[in-house]
Amino acid sequence: MKGSWWKWLVADHGARYTARLVALIIWQLVGTAFERIPTPTATIGFLVDEARRGELVPNLLVSLRRTGIALSIVLVLGILIGFAMGRWWRVRFLLSDLVLVGIALPAFIWALLGVMWWGFSNVAPIVVCIFSATPMLIVNTHEGARATPSALRAMSDSYRVPVRRQFRWLVLPSMMEYIVAGFRFAVLSGWGAVLLVEWFGNDQGAGYRAHYYYDSGNFNALLGWGLVMMIVIMIFDRAVMERILRRYRRWRVGSEVWSGQ
Amino acid sequence: MSTTELSLEPTPGSLPAERRRGVATGYAILGALALLSVWSAFATFVFEPYVLPPPWAVAARMWEFTTSGFVLAQFWASLWKTLLGWVLALVLGIPIGIAMGRFRYAKAFFHDLVYLAANVPLIVYAVLSLILFGISSIGPAVVVMLLVLPAVAMNVAAGVESVDRGLLAMSRSFRRPSQQVARNVIIPSVIPFLFAGGRVSFATSWKLEALTETFGGTIGVGFQLQKAFHTFSVVSLLAWMMFFVLFVILVERVILVRLERRLFAWRSPVAGSGG
Numbered sequence: 001m002k003g004s005w006w007k008w009l010v011a012d013h014g015a016r017y018t019a020r021l022v023a024l025i026i027w028q029l030v031g032t033a034f035e036r037i038p039t040p041t042a043t044i045g046f047l048v049d050e051a052r053r054g055e056l057v058p059n060l061l062v063s064l065r066r067t068g069i070a071l072s073i074v075l076v077l078g079i080l081i082g083f084a085m086g087r088w089w090r091v092r093f094l095l096s097d098l099v100l101v102g103i104a105l106p107a108f109i110w111a112l113l114g115v116m117w118w119g120f121s122n123v124a125p126i127v128v129c130i131f132s133a134t135p136m137l138i139v140n141t142h143e144g145a146r147a148t149p150s151a152l153r154a155m156s157d158s159y160r161v162p163v164r165r166q167f168r169w170l171v172l173p174s175m176m177e178y179i180v181a182g183f184r185f186a187v188l189s190g191w192g193a194v195l196l197v198e199w200f201g202n203d204q205g206a207g208y209r210a211h212y213y214y215d216s217g218n219f220n221a222l223l224g225w226g227l228v229m230m231i232v233i234m235i236f237d238r239a240v241m242e243r244i245l246r247r248y249r250r251w252r253v254g255s256e257v258w259s260g261q
Numbered sequence: 262m263s264t265t266e267l268s269l270e271p272t273p274g275s276l277p278a279e280r281r282r283g284v285a286t287g288y289a290i291l292g293a294l295a296l297l298s299v300w301s302a303f304a305t306f307v308f309e310p311y312v313l314p315p316p317w318a319v320a321a322r323m324w325e326f327t328t329s330g331f332v333l334a335q336f337w338a339s340l341w342k343t344l345l346g347w348v349l350a351l352v353l354g355i356p357i358g359i360a361m362g363r364f365r366y367a368k369a370f371f372h373d374l375v376y377l378a379a380n381v382p383l384i385v386y387a388v389l390s391l392i393l394f395g396i397s398s399i400g401p402a403v404v405v406m407l408l409v410l411p412a413v414a415m416n417v418a419a420g421v422e423s424v425d426r427g428l429l430a431m432s433r434s435f436r437r438p439s440q441q442v443a444r445n446v447i448i449p450s451v452i453p454f455l456f457a458g459g460r461v462s463f464a465t466s467w468k469l470e471a472l473t474e475t476f477g478g479t480i481g482v483g484f485q486l487q488k489a490f491h492t493f494s495v496v497s498l499l500a501w502m503m504f505f506v507l508f509v510i511l512v513e514r515v516i517l518v519r520l521e522r523r524l525f526a527w528r529s530p531v532a533g534s535g536g
Contacts, residue, residue: 015369023374036392093288098296104509106468107383108475109502112490116498117312192382196472199384200490210388219392226385233380 038220046224055209060228063205066122067187067194070129074186077130078137079179083171085138086145087163095138102135107193108200115201125197125205133190140182144175176248184241191233314496322500332504339481342398343470346405347459354410358417368418375411383408383469387476396477401470409466416458420451453525460517464509471505 008014024040031039038046050056085092085099107128114128148171156166198207206225213221297316304315326332360367386404394400424447432442474483475490482505489497 010366012365012369012372015366016373019370019373038392089285090288093285094292094295097289098292100510101506104464104506104513105502106471106505108468108472109486109498109505112475112486112498113495113502116490116493116495188380188382192384195382195384207384210384214388214391222388222392226388229385230377230381233382234377237380 036219038223042220043224043227046218046220047228050209050221050224056228059204059209060206060232063125063194063198063207064232066125066205067129067191070126070194071133071183071187071190073126073130074133074137074190075183078134078182078186079141079175081134082138082141082179082182083145083167083175085142086148087171092142099135099138099142102131103139105132107132107189108196111193111196111200114197120201120203125194125202128197129190129193132193133186136185136189137179137182140178140185141175144178144182145171147178148174177245180241180245180248184237187236187241188233191229195229311493311495314499318496319499319503322496323503326500326504335480335482335485336504336508339401339467339470339474339483342401342481343405343467345402346466346470347409349402349406350409350413353406354413355417357410358414359421361414361418362421371414375415378407378411381408383465383472386469387473390473391477396479401473401478401481404473405466405470408469409462412458412462413455416454417451420454421447423454424450456521456524460513460521463517464513467509467512 009018027040031037031042047056081095085095110128110131111124114124114131118124118127152170153166156170194205195207195210198205199211202208206229210222210225210229213225300313301315304310304313307313310318357367357371361371362368386408389407390400390404394403428446429442432446471481471483471486474481475487476483478484478487482501486498486501486505489495489501
């Protein structure tokens with residue numbers, strides 16, 4: 001029965017599991033070979049210890065709460081501004097250069113400024129997250145608003161459908177895919193921004209813990225927290241965003257099938 | 262990589278094109294002026310100058326840095342590390358990308374690793390650089406390589422997959438040597454994808470480089486930002502922030518766009534920029 005497992009091994013799933021295994025083994029070997037580089041076992045060991053000390057979950061929750069609050073604000077601001085830019089050309093020309101600058105600005109510069117202005121508090125992470133994540137969402141929403149079928153919009157205009165109803169029943173559904181795609185980038189950059197602010201100056205949160213261990217020269221811990229930061233974003237991407245995207249694509253797929261008959 | 266394209270195409274049917282362009286510029290200037298005046302008002306009436314310096318103070322600081330040649334030296338120090346990272350990424354990423362485009366197994370093998378790399382927050386890369394290299398010049402280059410590698414591999418793979426099978430079959434029938442096929446068929450269809458990928462990820466790689474310097478560096482734009490932070494100089498920080506934005510916009514909107522137009526002048530308009 002060599003055939004069946006060999007077939008599994010060279011098929012897609014087999015290749016992906018092999019890749020993961022190879023990556024882990026290489027990491028372990030490199031970690032064992034060099035003094036400076038932590039091994040996977042040591043990193044996981046640290047995370048277990050950190051959880052036992054009761055530092056892992058509370059600090060992670062602090063960061064998640066800050067990101068959550070900020071991103072809800074980002075969602076509202078980004079959609080409204082993006083919609084306005086797509087709907088009224090005056091607004092678009094007024095804001096497009098500023099949005100461009102907002103995208104060119106990296107989160108860490110905002111983070112440095114935020115720490116200088118607001119110090120050790122909840123304000124700095126939240127405001128910095130809003131500043132660095134909103135432009136991403138605006139750009140994508142704006143594109144979505146412009147992708148709205150213009151014939152439908154013209155019809156709504158001539159039948160005097162109020163802007164609010166147009167927004168709810170025409171613009172929002174056609175923007176949804178763009179919003180979700182933009183929100184994905186916003187989450188990635190917003191989460192990074194919160195972590196950066198916590199690293200540069202805070203007394204709680206995942207970024208603060210990482211910096212704390214950096215100062216004490218504990219590289220296992222530093223990598224452990226880095227791993228946690230990555231896992232959070234991947235879980236969110238896999239479990240939340242993918243599902244939302246599929247849900248909002250559903251009607252599109254359906255309509256394609258329908259019109260194709 | 263995000264779709265950071267702001268298209269300024271006119272709205273259908275509101276104003277004639279040339280007048281609309283004039284109005285558009287007017288509105289853009291109005292937006293910038295509004296921001297500047299709000300900033301000035303807050304700086305003059307609300308905050309102390311060490312908290313929020315007025316725009317003219319920042320401009321003066323920028324002038325000071327520029328005339329002494331300080332800016333150019335710092336930007337160059339950061340830029341060569343970024344470029345070194347790109348060269349490393351191309352050297353490693355092109356073979357991986359070709360393998361991914363040619364073999365189904367390679368595509369599946371690298372799939373998860375590419376996905377993983379695309380979801381790493383920049384801070385994790387910066388931390389990695391600190392762990393691996395401490396405070397050095399190699400660290401930033403290596404993490405830029407790690408950041409850019411998946412984009413290079415993905416785009417090369419897409420380019421290889423897009424090669425015209427008919428042309429390949431024809432070359433085989435006419436018994437063209439494989440070197441010639443590579444030069445005249447494969448490379449021309451890969452390059453546009455590679456360039457599109459590069460244009461999208463340049464800004465991110467540049468940001469990562471500066472961030473790594475902020476975490477631990479001795480020279481460069483990121484280090485200057487860190488110095489401004491540690492000496493609590495909001496003026497210097499804002500000045501470097503402005504330089505940073507100007508540089509990103511200059512590279513992304515002017516240099517790379519021009520280069521792309523020149524390189525692909527022989528192609529049909531804007532092909533391959535979809536990346």
